[in-house]
Amino acid sequence: MQEQLGQDKEQGMFVTLLHSVQWLVFMISGVIAVPIVVGNAFDLSTVEIASFMQRMLFITGVATLLQLWVGHRLPLIEGSAGMWWALFILLATMAPAGEKGILLQQLEMGLIVAGGLMIVLSFLPIMQRIRELFTPLVTGVYLILLVLQLCGAFLKGMFGVSMTGHIDFRVAGISLLVVVLVLFISARGKGLVRSMGPLIGLATGWILFELLGLTEPSVVEETTSGWFLLPELFAWGMPVWDFGVVLASLLTASVLISNIVASILVISKTLEQETDASTYRRGLLGNGLSSVLSGGLSVVGLVPMSVSAGFIMTTGIRAKLPFLIGAVLVALSGLLPFVGQFFAMLPAEVAYAATFVPFAQMLGFGVRDLISLEPSNRNLLVIGISLMVGVGVMFLPPDALLTLPAWARNVFANGLLIGLILCLILEHVVYRKRG
Numbered sequence: 001m002q003e004q005l006g007q008d009k010e011q012g013m014f015v016t017l018l019h020s021v022q023w024l025v026f027m028i029s030g031v032i033a034v035p036i037v038v039g040n041a042f043d044l045s046t047v048e049i050a051s052f053m054q055r056m057l058f059i060t061g062v063a064t065l066l067q068l069w070v071g072h073r074l075p076l077i078e079g080s081a082g083m084w085w086a087l088f089i090l091l092a093t094m095a096p097a098g099e100k101g102i103l104l105q106q107l108e109m110g111l112i113v114a115g116g117l118m119i120v121l122s123f124l125p126i127m128q129r130i131r132e133l134f135t136p137l138v139t140g141v142y143l144i145l146l147v148l149q150l151c152g153a154f155l156k157g158m159f160g161v162s163m164t165g166h167i168d169f170r171v172a173g174i175s176l177l178v179v180v181l182v183l184f185i186s187a188r189g190k191g192l193v194r195s196m197g198p199l200i201g202l203a204t205g206w207i208l209f210e211l212l213g214l215t216e217p218s219v220v221e222e223t224t225s226g227w228f229l230l231p232e233l234f235a236w237g238m239p240v241w242d243f244g245v246v247l248a249s250l251l252t253a254s255v256l257i258s259n260i261v262a263s264i265l266v267i268s269k270t271l272e273q274e275t276d277a278s279t280y281r282r283g284l285l286g287n288g289l290s291s292v293l294s295g296g297l298s299v300v301g302l303v304p305m306s307v308s309a310g311f312i313m314t315t316g317i318r319a320k321l322p323f324l325i326g327a328v329l330v331a332l333s334g335l336l337p338f339v340g341q342f343f344a345m346l347p348a349e350v351a352y353a354a355t356f357v358p359f360a361q362m363l364g365f366g367v368r369d370l371i372s373l374e375p376s377n378r379n380l381l382v383i384g385i386s387l388m389v390g391v392g393v394m395f396l397p398p399d400a401l402l403t404l405p406a407w408a409r410n411v412f413a414n415g416l417l418i419g420l421i422l423c424l425i426l427e428h429v430v431y432r433k434r435g
Helices: 004-029 033-041 046-069 082-094 097-122 127-133 136-158 168-190 197-211 243-271 277-296 307-314 320-333 338-342 348-354 357-371 377-394 406-412 415-430
Strands: 078-080 301-304
Touching: 004 046, 004 197, 004 320, 004 338, 033 046, 033 082, 033 136, 033 338, 033 348, 046 277, 046 301, 046 320, 046 338, 078 082, 078 277, 078 357, 082 097, 082 136, 082 301, 082 357, 097 277, 127 243, 136 168, 136 243, 136 348, 136 357, 136 377, 136 415, 168 197, 168 338, 168 348, 168 357, 197 348, 243 277, 243 301, 243 307, 243 406, 243 415, 277 301, 277 338, 277 415, 348 357, 377 415
Parallel strands: none
Antiparallel strands: 078 301
């Protein structure tokens, strides 16, 4: 009898470990492309990208554990928010080459201030009112402007222009293949495979790059003499205040409040659990803390990932213990330099191609929000003016705003920010609905 109990216990431990490894792979798959794409946009060296990768893995695990401890306490991965790293890339494309270093320091400050705001809001009974500012019209305009401003950077990377200065048909062919593969897996994949589309695309593209000799031999310098390295605080330098960057960060964090609410709602329904207002407030608190940590550790901001619900539905893993162990393993992997060094060798062109589909989906989400609206003259006017002004600002030459102070240039040169602010004013002030 005791021998049978011992065997059952061992089998249970093995299943728990297996489930934990599945969570580990799933969490890592949503991380590795971010430091590559963002690092490439900011002209970071391979060594810097390797360190960025380590910190990104570490904060992903720690932030997830933080939510389990003081946050919503649900099995929700804290992953890189598409809107945050899109903001990073967006500002990088606007900044002169010599100012990208200080821009990273300004983004550190933006994350810390935005995180502080979310922490304060989590203790106030006004979360619903802030959420109401971001109507489907506002979020639709925001998502469309966000992706439109990034199209150029993505296509330059996928066509090899960023690497060679002209279209490289070998790079373009591999990128096309990766995009088609991710699309096929997303549409036809079954079970866990379907959620792993970007990861499979990354691996396939990387292998093809190696086979065609497109990867440049690069040796990542050792960042430590041992196998273990604690993450560096303010790796990009001490935070620097810039009004425009902080404002863009605050608006991004405000938009993401709806993402936090939606993710908690989806996972609660999946687990068939009841949630109350305190769960959402704790989730906002946890995300605010993770944003402050993201600024301190010089990484991209995080958000609860609703795709966690799809993972649970696919695998049937509902227990919290494997999720907890998986998060711990991800955090520990961020303390091992060789992990960051390995993933830092991933070609940026492949990372752009593998993440093209998720970003295209963001544009689709924006369109979906807008077509759900009544096609009244009022709605069409607000959408048209906001998009026309926002996109128009994107086409202004950089020299057009040189007469403005530096802080003002970061505001008025940002088509996304101008379009969003204008949309908020038109939606809630000029053409405010009387109810």
